[in-house]
Amino acid sequence: MAKDIYIGEIVSNEEIQKEFFLMKVKLGNAFDDPLPGQFVMIRIAGLTDPFLSRPISIYSFSRSKKFCTIELLYRVVGKGTRILAGLIKSSQVEINGPLGGSFEIDESKKQIIFIAGGIGIAPLSLLAEQLYRNDCLSKQEISFYLGAQTADAIVGLDKIQKLCYNIQICTDDGTLGRKGFVTDAFQKDIKKYSAADTMIYTCGPKPMVRKLGKILHGSKFHCQASLEERMACGTGACMGCAVTIKDNKGNLTHKRVCADGPVFDIRQIVWE
Amino acid sequence: MAKDIYIGEIVSNEEIQKEFFLMKVKLGNAFDDPLPGQFVMIRIAGLTDPFLSRPISIYSFSRSKKFCTIELLYRVVGKGTRILAGLIKSSQVEINGPLGGSFEIDESKKQIIFIAGGIGIAPLSLLAEQLYRNDCLSKQEISFYLGAQTADAIVGLDKIQKLCYNIQICTDDGTLGRKGFVTDAFQKDIKKYSAADTMIYTCGPKPMVRKLGKILHGSKFHCQASLEERMACGTGACMGCAVTIKDNKGNLTHKRVCADGPVFDIRQIVWE
C-alpha cells in the first residue's frame, strides 16, 4: 500500500448534473489499487493558486495493462473545484494517492445499509461496487438511503441502481423521493433491521452524520462514517485535519482524518 | 487617447522561432489606435500567478468594423512569458492599454535609422510601418540595423524587409550577417549620415542602448530610445518603473518609463 504522486491526464471531465462533475483521470500503472473510502489529493500541475491540493474520494477505479483510470465525482463548491471543473480533456493534474484508510468489510454482516448525503455517495459507490463484485452479498441485501436538499443534488443514482435492490431517496424539498431528511427515512425503517447482522456505512455533510450518530446512539448498530476536514498534506504529517475522537478508554484525542480516517466508528466521533 | 482594460481573445500564438512567439489578440473596437512605441500590460484572465501584468510593445495593429487585432512579438525569458507562450487559441487575456507615450516623428528628417537589439525590433517595426504608410518617407531612406547574440535571436526580419531598403544584420557570434555588435556596425557607417537630416530610433537590451548613447555622445544626432523597466501599474501611479534622467537644466530626476516614456531622448538617460 504505497502512496505516491503521479501526473494524471484528464480523459474526460463532464458536468453530469448542474454543478456536479465526473472526472476520468488516466494514471501510470504504478498507482496502487485503491480501497473503498480512500481518496486522492488533486491539484493542477504547475498551478500554485489555489495553493493547497484538494481531497477527493475515489469514485471508481479500473486498471488496464498499460495504465489505470480513476473517476472522481465532485461538486463545485468553491474556488478549487470551480477551477477543476474548467479543465479540458488531456489537461494534466497532479494526483497524490491513494490516501487514507478504508471502510472495513465485515463478512459476517448479512445486511448492508448505506446512508449518503449528496456528494457523500462518492466513496460509498466504490464500496458498494466492491461488495457486489466480491459477491460476499447479493443485491437484495444492500439498502441505500440517499438524500439531498433537492432533486438536482441527487447524483450517482444510475450506478447504485445496478448494485442495490432497496434504494430510498429523500429530498428536503420533496422534489424527488420522500420529502425530508434521509436520516429520518432511515429512522422510520430502523426496526426492519437487526443490529447484530447489519453494517451501516455513511458519508455526507456534518449535520447529517451528526444526526445519524444521535439516532444510533445507545443502539447496537455498527456504523462506519467517512468524515471531511480541510487538509494540507493529506498524508498524516501536518495535523491539520483533526477530528475530535473519544477513544475506548473514554479519553478525548485528535485524530487525523487523512491518516487515521477518513473512516471512523460513528460512536467515537465527538461533536462540539 | 484613453487607456482601458479589455478582455482579449487569442486568435493565434505561434512560436515563429525558437523561444520567440507571435501572439494575435482580438480586442473590442473601443481599443484606441496605438501609436508606435506604445505598449500594453497583459495578464491571463483570472490568473493571479504570475502576480503582475507584463508589459509588451504593440508590434502591429489592425481594425475591422467589429473588432481590432493587436500583434505581440515576445521572447520567452522567464515565468510570465513562458506561461503566455503556453496559451492556446481562444484563451482569454486581459489587456490594459494602449499605454505610454510614443516615438516622435519629425517630418523634417530625411534619413531614418533604426537600431534594434533582438526583441527590440517589436516597437520599431510598428513605427517603420507607420512611417512607410504615411509615406512621409520612401523605402530608400530607412536604414535598419538589427543585432542579436546569434542567428536564432534575429526575429521580425520578414516584415522590415518590406519596409526598409538598407538592412544591416549583426550577430555577436557571426552566425548571421556581420560578426559583432550592431552598435559597432552603425558606428562604422556613421559618417555616411548627416546629423541634421537624420533621426535615430533605438530599442534593445540596456548594454546596447548604453553603448549607442556613448557613440552618439557629443554628436548632433538626435536619437529616441525606448527603454524597459519592471512595471506594476503601467499607468504612472506606482513610481515603480523609474529611470534616471538628466533634465535640460542638468538636474537628475526619476522619470516613469510607463508614463513619461517608454521613449526618451538618449542624451538624457543617466546610466549608473
Place this chain on the structure above:
Amino acid sequence: MIMNKQKLKVDVNLAVQIGSLKLKNPVMTASGTFGYGEEYADYVDLNKLGAIVVKGLSLKPRLGNPPPRIMETAGGMLNAVGLQNIGVEEFINEKLPYLKNFDVAVIANIYGETYTEYSKVAKKLSSVKGIHALEVNVSCPNVKKGGLSFGSDPKATAEVTRRVKAETNLPVIVKLTPNVTDIAAIAAAVEKAGADAVSLINTLTGMSVDLKTRTPHLKNITGGLSGPAIKPVALRMVWQVVQRVSIPVIGIGGIMTAEDALEFLIVGAKAVQIGTANFINPRATLDVIEGMQNYLIENKINDINEIIGTFQS
C-alpha cells in the same frame, strides 16, 4: 470592456463616518498606489470612490530610490520607491486643483524625516481648501531615516501625532507599520496622543535576490511587501487594534475583492483602502464597491454599518 457589470438600482447605504469625516462608501485608495488620482481617471470615475489617498507628500520634492524599485513575489510585490514625490507645494499647485473637480474626499498622506517636517507639511496642507483629512505615514519601511524609526516606537509615533494635531483642524489618521511586536500598543499610544483614526497596515519589509547576479532585485536591497500575500497578517492586526482602541480603524492590506474588504469590516474596520490591487485590476476599487452592494442586497442588509464589527469570535 470588462468588469463593467450593469449598474443595479440599489437603496442600500454604504456611507460611513471616520470621526468627523463622512465618506459615501468605505472604499479608499491606498497611498502610493493610485498616484494623485488622475493616473486612474481613465479607468475609474473618481466621484464614485469613498476617498482618494494621494501618494505620500514630503516638505520638499523627493527623488526617491534609484531603480530597480519593484519586484514581483508570490501573491504580491516588493517596492522600494523611497517616497519619490513632487513635494507638498507642487502638489497643492499642480495636483490638488484637478482633484477639486471631483466630488470625492481627498486625503493627503504625509511623510517627514523629523518632527518639524511633519509639522510643516501638516500646516501647509491645512491652509488650503480641498483636503479632507491627513494620513500620517510613520511607517514607510523603505527609507532608513525617518519612517521606520518613528513608527516602530510608541513614544515617537505619539509625538508625531501630537505635532501634526497641533498644526491642523483636519481629521488626522495615523498609518501604522506592521513591522513591530505589538501593533495594538502603538495604536493605543496614537489614540492617546489625539489621533482621530488609525489605518493599517503599511507594507511588511522584505527582500528578494537575483540568482544570476547574486544581487538584490531592488537597488535599495529591502522593500515593502504588499498584495494578497500579506492579507492574513493585515486582518489579524486590524482585529487586534480594533479590540484595543475606540477610534475608527481603517483596514489595509492585500484587499483584491469585495469579499476581502468585507472580512476587514466584519472584524471591525470602518473603512478599507485598496492598494496593490489597482495594479492588477485598474477598476478594483469600483469592483469592490459594487461587490459590497451586492453582498448587502443578497443578505438583505440595508446599511453597511450593520456588518461592521459583527465578527463572531
Place this chain on the structure above:
Amino acid sequence: MIMNKQKLKVDVNLAVQIGSLKLKNPVMTASGTFGYGEEYADYVDLNKLGAIVVKGLSLKPRLGNPPPRIMETAGGMLNAVGLQNIGVEEFINEKLPYLKNFDVAVIANIYGETYTEYSKVAKKLSSVKGIHALEVNVSCPNVKKGGLSFGSDPKATAEVTRRVKAETNLPVIVKLTPNVTDIAAIAAAVEKAGADAVSLINTLTGMSVDLKTRTPHLKNITGGLSGPAIKPVALRMVWQVVQRVSIPVIGIGGIMTAEDALEFLIVGAKAVQIGTANFINPRATLDVIEGMQNYLIENKINDINEIIGTFQS
C-alpha cells in the same frame, strides 16, 4: 511518477557544517511539516535528507487546538495546530527507533510553557541516542501561553537558551519568531546566551474570516502564516540576522524550489528548512537538493559552501 528525474553523477560537495553538526546537504525538513519522518517515507528516501526536524515535542502529550486548524491563503496557508504532539516519552519510545534506521541527522524540535519544561524536555532527549541536535521553538504563535511571549522578548529567549544549554551537550538551535520589531536583536541575545545556531523564521501570525458565518476560519481565531507568501519577509530577516551574529543561521520560510533555497544561502544561511512546500509537493526536499546540485554544476562551482554568503549588496 513525476519529479523522478534521472539521477546525474555528481562530484559536487553539498555537505555543510552547523557548529559541530555535519550535514550531507543543507536541506532539512521544517518542524511540524514532515511529521516524524515516516509520514513521508513513501515519497522520499529519508537517507537523502540533510536533516529531519521532527514535529515540536513537549514534556507531556498535547491535545492541540480544536478543529478547524488550517485554511488556505494567497500563496500560503494558516495553521493553528496548537502543537499537538505525542510528548517526548512516546517520541523516544515509538518514533525515534524508526528514524534510527536511516542515515540521517535527526533534530528534535522542543517546546515548553515554562523554563523548567524546556529544561526537562531537553534533558530527556539528551539522554538517548539517535538525536543529533535540538531546535528550540520559542516562537510558536498559536499557543497563548509560552511560545509567543518567550520568543518576542530577548531576555526570555536568552534565558530559555541558557536553560536548554545547561541540560544538553547536543548542538542547540534556537528558532526565532518573525512577529517582532527587531529580530536581529533577539538573535544577538540568543547568541550571547550560548546558542550554537539560530533558525528563522517561524510563522507570521495571521487570520481569516468565513464570510458566510462571520466566524474565523480557524477555531483558534489566529494562526501561523506559512508558504511562499512569507518568503520575502523570511529572506530579509535571515539577511539581517546573518549580519548581526556569527553563529550559523538556518533559513526557513516559503522555500518551494532550489532557487528559493539558494537565495537564502546567498544571503548567508548555512542551511535551509523546507516546510509547507512538502504539502504541495511531497518530494519538494529531494527536488531542492537536486536543483542545488544542478545549479552548482551549471555554474561550475564544486562546493555549496562557496556560494554561502556571496550576496553582493
